[in-house]
Amino acid sequence: NAGVMQNPRHLVRRRGQEARLRCSPMKGHSHVYWYRQLPEEGLKFMVYLQKENIIDESGMPKERFSAEFPKEGPSILRIQQVVRGDSAAYFCASSPGALNKLFFGSGTQLSVL
Amino acid sequence: GQNIDQPTEMTATEGAIVQINCTYQTSGFNGLFWYQQHAGEAPTFLSYNVLDGLEEKGRFSSFLSRSKGYSYLLLKELQMKDSASYLCAVGTGTASKLTFGTGTRLQVTL
Numbered sequence: 001n002a003g004v005m006q007n008p009r010h011l012v013r014r015r016g017q018e019a020r021l022r023c024s025p026m027k028g029h030s031h032v033y034w035y036r037q038l039p040e041e042g043l044k045f046m047v048y049l050q051k052e053n054i055i056d057e058s059g060m061p062k063e064r065f066s067a068e069f070p071k072e073g074p075s076i077l078r079i080q081q082v083v084r085g086d087s088a089a090y091f092c093a094s095s096p097g098a099l100n101k102l103f104f105g106s107g108t109q110l111s112v113l
Numbered sequence: 114g115q116n117i118d119q120p121t122e123m124t125a126t127e128g129a130i131v132q133i134n135c136t137y138q139t140s141g142f143n144g145l146f147w148y149q150q151h152a153g154e155a156p157t158f159l160s161y162n163v164l165d166g167l168e169e170k171g172r173f174s175s176f177l178s179r180s181k182g183y184s185y186l187l188l189k190e191l192q193m194k195d196s197a198s199y200l201c202a203v204g205t206g207t208a209s210k211l212t213f214g215t216g217t218r219l220q221v222t223l
Contacts, residue, residue, distance in 0.1 A: 004155075031209060042117075042200065042215040043156070056210060091155065095209040099143060102209055104155040 002027065004105035005074075006092050012111045019079040019086070021108045025094030032075045033093045033102060034067060043091060049075060082112045115139040117214035119201050124220045125191055133186045133217045135201035144204040145177050146211060147186045151197045159199075160186070188219075196221045 005024040013019050025032050030051055035043040048056040049069035060067065064082075069075040079086055089109050093102035116138040125131040137145070144163040148156040162168055162177035162184060174187040186199055198216040205212065 033210065035213075040215075043202075043213040045210060045212065048210050098209055099204070100209050101146060101158050101161055102211060103158070104148075106155045 004092055004094050004103050006105035006108050008108060010109045013082050014113050015083055016081050019082050019110055021077040021090050022074045023092030023105060024074040026103055029094035029096050031095045032069050034077050035091045037089045084112050087112045115203055115212040117201055117203060119214045119217045122218045127191055127193060127221055127223055129191050130189050131191060133199050135184045135214060137182050137203050139203050139205055141205040145184045146202040147175050148200040149197050150200055156200055191221050193221050
């Protein structure tokens with residue numbers, strides 16, 4: 001049973017470009033969470049999605065960031081017009097339902113030049 | 114909002130026992146989680162406490178006191194591979210959304 005799959009593992013973008021981060025949850029998991037981790041800081045919640053629905057986006061910056069989890073295919077975290085401050089590790093996690101432990105992917109390290 | 118505190122760094126000797134403390138303030142508490150994270154890798158689940166008391170799982174144990182907003186992770190018979198960050202996280206509300214502390218970086222030495 002494959003774990004949570006994230007790609008790419010590393011992503012380099014120049015300021016102003018778009019970044020697309022993908023996450024395929026574990027088989028049978030319908031809940032997806034995105035977290036951001038800056039060096040020497042904890043994991044910060046960004047958004048919680050179920051299939052075709054955003055349940056909680058209280059941790060998402062109001063501009064440039066968006067997320068989706070379509071009926072078919074992986075969840076996508078999209079960052080438009082990236083800035084240097086967006087450089088971080090972005091982790092996706094999934095769970096089979098509410099009130100369950102989270103299973104994390106290996107993360108995408110985004111570097112903005 | 115939530116507030117979670119844990120020590121930034123700890124050092125312990127191979128074969129010893131170490132206790133990592135975590136205090137939290139939150140509303141809508143539905144459980145406390147501990148995760149292990151090696152540098153550059155994904156956090157991996159260690160333990161979950163929702164009721165007061167001690168949960169033991171091999172070399173690792175976790176304790177929770179809800180009235181005190183306090184938990185600890187106990188690691189016995191430390192091994193070099195236990196050098197990692199240990200993340201305390203609180204679940205709130207009706208979903209699996211977790212709020213994480215900044216993590217405790219544990220260094221195991223010879």
